[in-house]
Amino acid sequence: MRIGLLTGGGDCPGLNAAIRAVVKRGTSELGCSIVGFNNGWQGVIDGDAKPLTRDDVSGILIHGGTMLGTARCHPHKVEGGMEAVKDTFEHEKLDGFICIGGDGTLKAAGKVSKALGVPVIGIPKTIDNDVVGTDNAIGFDTAVTVATEAVDRLHSTAESHNRVMVVELMGRHSGWIAVTAGIAGGADIILAPEEPFDIDQIAKRIKHRHRYKNFSIVAVAEGAIPAEGTTWEGNPTIDAKGNPIAGSIGHEVTKAIEARTGFPTRLTVLGYVQRGGVPTAADRLLGTRMGIAAIDGIVAGESHKFTAQQGDHIVLEPFETMMGKTKWVPADLLKAANGL
Amino acid sequence: MRIGLLTGGGDCPGLNAAIRAVVKRGTSELGCSIVGFNNGWQGVIDGDAKPLTRDDVSGILIHGGTMLGTARCHPHKVEGGMEAVKDTFEHEKLDGFICIGGDGTLKAAGKVSKALGVPVIGIPKTIDNDVVGTDNAIGFDTAVTVATEAVDRLHSTAESHNRVMVVELMGRHSGWIAVTAGIAGGADIILAPEEPFDIDQIAKRIKHRHRYKNFSIVAVAEGAIPAEGTTWEGNPTIDAKGNPIAGSIGHEVTKAIEARTGFPTRLTVLGYVQRGGVPTAADRLLGTRMGIAAIDGIVAGESHKFTAQQGDHIVLEPFETMMGKTKWVPADLLKAANGL
Amino acid sequence: MRIGLLTGGGDCPGLNAAIRAVVKRGTSELGCSIVGFNNGWQGVIDGDAKPLTRDDVSGILIHGGTMLGTARCHPHKVEGGMEAVKDTFEHEKLDGFICIGGDGTLKAAGKVSKALGVPVIGIPKTIDNDVVGTDNAIGFDTAVTVATEAVDRLHSTAESHNRVMVVELMGRHSGWIAVTAGIAGGADIILAPEEPFDIDQIAKRIKHRHRYKNFSIVAVAEGAIPAEGTTWEGNPTIDAKGNPIAGSIGHEVTKAIEARTGFPTRLTVLGYVQRGGVPTAADRLLGTRMGIAAIDGIVAGESHKFTAQQGDHIVLEPFETMMGKTKWVPADLLKAANGL
């Protein structure tokens, strides 16, 4: 069999582990040819393909990013996109696609598989961890690890100077990174989109805390928002399309806390370091297992499904399980974020 | 309510996160008093108790080990042990125990709860990850992370010198660390107790590999054993009680590979560094969530159960789920360990 | 002898190592009493003192920040400050001060020792590494390590997306962190205060590079400035007092590069994570050695000097060596920053 392989959406650590697993298992154990497409669905549309061998993927396990490059391109939203995908599929004599990506890329994968009747298996990756149906997506563990290390580092400088340290972490729609890294790093206040905040209450909690402690750490997801009906003199933190503006909510929360508490308050916007670099052991393992499950699945005749970690196992779930949905941070985690 | 808290068995990173969560949530949110016992069940038998406050657990989140100390003591195996536990329970006016430990400690917890009719909630920790009923136990992620970093480091020196590098990792009965760190670190050969090995086959695979690559990495669980009926001139690697001798299998495998392949073969026994130090974000999060679930559970009247991670949730499972059982490395992981 | 100990200026990793060394060596080997002052010279002025014992400093070696707290206070700039220092010196029956700090704190230490005739030994710390007379100051190695890890992480996401990644690093007056972390992380362009830049030349170099590479990393010290006479449409990046505004130059450089090259250009402002957290082995070693040299020196009758690393040795240098001076990044390092 000849299988097309691509990575779409934002990059993150662990993608290369999945690519490597698909290629190694596909070529050595299953007798497949693996055709890599550059820059996600754009490369499929353009027919920008190259064969991938064991040698090509040697040594990439520990590298962040993706050796195939990536782009935010959805064939069904591009004029003539679906036809171009079909053309490439036929021209390359493919038997299926394995498509590694986030929300948007997997949705596009579902549409390709449906509309063209082409076998497609997806592998979920997103540092935001908001894919329904899988315990974890590739990249999340590394992002949380990097974010937690940053929170750890901020602790000591906060303690030495009697300060409030605000750190803005990634998470536009859900607050997985802020909540988990906040808990793991011992943040005192954690703001996530799942629970709009009342800045007056936040300031009150900080003032109360500073009666017996001389510092506070505040972890803010970039998609955190003030609750309706609460005081908010800050600027909007959301752009015209409804997406959070990076750095914006962190900046406004910092100003608002300093104004209300009088404590020196400093901001760190962690940014892109959360989505780059050497993947954690957990992300390499997850990428490898999902890569194997994907190639095994497509060779076994599966289609229109994505690999999902469920407890100790990797299973295949129908795309419908995740399409158009968001996995929110569950209640017990939000409780842990607020109740310690 | 007054709740006794103890840690038993071998220590590992993440225990303090669980202790901290029990104390903070118990004292601040639930109005409990938490009584810490030193050195596991031994401390309960001896009545070696101290009250634990928020201040006592401040700052311990990032520390490995356990602030309560630990010991391998099982009250039901000690003359008069159960009675002593009962006495302490009454003397300290306790309403229940939260007991953080591995296989042996939780089994003892089950017996205490059964025999004395005392509420007990367990929290599973073990770097071996072999507790049935939970996706993960506290300490496993850190151990795998440390082991993977070691495998990463061995890679470069192997490549530069045309060598076989053998690394013995912890795992006396099951091979979770060797298998997952081996996969994550890109080890070429992985030996786990779940699949007894044929040293001749191993040597053959290494010789084959060295036709096109000039190094190999072999990850060996300390409980790995040669398959019956295969050649094995090495010494026994198991002591009189049937337990693996640390360093032993690594040493024998190293000698056997060098003898059969002629390639310079070097051994690293990673040892105790796998069970110490700063816990990973994942272990701190797991410890915190399990600590909260345990104190919430016991206050809600639960007993004879242990906290278990199942997908995105922490639930309570009856002790019977895990007692006397071992969670083996599943087939798809063993396949990944051998098939890349 | 009774020795007063304080930490002043911004905190950084390694201060606690120095405190621990002064206390352990002073109390156990030299028979001294060590009196710690909270919050730098402010604590001396206020007489905010506490005795420090071996137990007080146990376990602090790996902690960032300073257990004594810190403040930016210079007795000679405070009304009645010098008299208050003298009063405290006499009231506490001190025989000298050991003072750990940066440029400002050590300058103040020099003035105290001169004006009051009081024995003072300084220990230089600054993540900026700009103290003349010593190879390294405490905190610099950790800051460079953290910054380099960030540059490493940015590399992979830059490569995957065909991007320019700009990272603003600390360094208001000299560019030590940006230059060394930039070289260590393989940054393509490095902007330091020592060499004012021409943004048109920078853009030209990036465009040239992108003919054969699809990404660039730009490391910018927060005190980097455009060269006089070169194009610069950006906002001022310096406040009324002549100090760089954090985040400002990074923001302007990012905009200017994107405008000139057309390549998507993203900014990360690393901020306070550079000055917090677990110190590197090198900083713990340096702190320990300087702490020992300081207490040994003051007991031996030395004064008006600071500890300095010179090659393999720690020596004592007169305050005059460093007062009013700045150690600039040397020419060969700037060449390395630009010539690879």
Place this chain on the structure above:
Amino acid sequence: MRIGLLTGGGDCPGLNAAIRAVVKRGTSELGCSIVGFNNGWQGVIDGDAKPLTRDDVSGILIHGGTMLGTARCHPHKVEGGMEAVKDTFEHEKLDGFICIGGDGTLKAAGKVSKALGVPVIGIPKTIDNDVVGTDNAIGFDTAVTVATEAVDRLHSTAESHNRVMVVELMGRHSGWIAVTAGIAGGADIILAPEEPFDIDQIAKRIKHRHRYKNFSIVAVAEGAIPAEGTTWEGNPTIDAKGNPIAGSIGHEVTKAIEARTGFPTRLTVLGYVQRGGVPTAADRLLGTRMGIAAIDGIVAGESHKFTAQQGDHIVLEPFETMMGKTKWVPADLLKAANGL
């Protein structure tokens, strides 16, 4: 100019940084051709050469080991070795060699340069840091960092179990790693070849310490030896050639401490992980600076010298400075190792 480049002796992190710097600066700035030899002087003898371009060294900065491979081969000790080096030099039309290596390799480099009248510049690397004339050699900082992390991890498990933890670190002739990582990691006892130990005294110190602390960490260099005239029932730890046997002294010290103190005593032999993996920022910087200095030097007509870090500068020192000598751990460091 055509310059031959090789790496000899044991590999370590930072070699690739030096290779990359030589190639990038040599080819892009200085118009040189760089010819890489595989496997050290062996490759020169065999004429095993390949041209090195910018592309060849792209991305290797963060990789441990050496892309050129390495071997322990000294031309002056090989029959016809010097003639073969001369032949290769002429056949490849070289103008000089840059040779990255430790004690043995640089000594060989000196002999080549002397005997053949060929320009040679050396770059010192050794995790043992025992090269006279330079503050640091490539690889040392990474080894100390890895060793310190291990000591950190051992701390927590020692504290939890009331144990003595012994860790054997590399260092056959001098104790740089054990002393510096021991101090940085807060080890309680440090044994280095520079100061032969009295095991009875060691045991006494540990027993004294355990009156008020419940654990001890002992860092042992693999070349540590008992002092003459002191009790020592252990096996010899040195082989027939006078070299330390890896793991041996650690094993004997562990047994001896347990026998004398009665405290459970556990051994970790850290081994090859100390010389592999991602180099620290400091080692990448040192490798880069030395690579630049070497190629700049040879192009400027220098020969028979090695690059040396002296304070903030990289200079060229005659081979005689280091040949046949060993840089021992200085007295103030040994004092710090014993006096806290």
